Amino acid sequence: MKKIITFLSLLIPAVFLMTPVWANDAPLKTYTTTTSYEDVVQDMKDAITDAGLKIDFGGKISEMLERTAKEPGATMKVYKNAEFMQICSVSLTRKMMEADPANMGVCPYIVFIYETVKMPGTVTVGYRRPIGAPGEASKKALGNIDALLDRLVKEAAGKK
Secondary structure, eight states: OHHHHHHHHHHHHHHHHOOOTTSSSOSEEEEEEOSOHHHHHHHHHHHHHHTTOEEEEEEOHHHHHHHTTTTTTOOOOOEEEEEEEEEEOHHHHHHHHHHOGGGGGGOSEEEEEEEESSSTTOEEEEEEOOOOOOSHHHHHHHHHHHHHHHHHHHHHHTOO
8 A cells, every 4th residue: 555655646746747748739720711712722732832842642631521421421511622731841851850760750741721611711721730759859840840831821821
């Protein structure tokens, strides 16, 4: 019993001192606009290529959900339009992985655009935050990637 009490007396303060990974940063960052969905998609593509980056892959989430709706017995349409784009910056990615090889789990970078059925005319554009391994070198490298993604998404949303 004494060992359990000692263990708990050490464990409980440690738990309260730990900071959750998402404590200061949400895992997704989004902006909204009333610009047409098609224009926001094009603006995102332009922002990506203007930054010297390439879209590695894209997925039409709204089409996939419609196509597969019968399988899980879906009764609600979520998106009017929705897609994601997978991108990468060679130089920033290298620095991120040199900081900590585990940061490979952050790749690829994902930006997304959607318009919901419930809010037609409001387009949300955002990105998955690059939150990876701890350490100052990782924090700096991931911060640079976050700044790049934020700039691209703001540009597409007209929030320069």
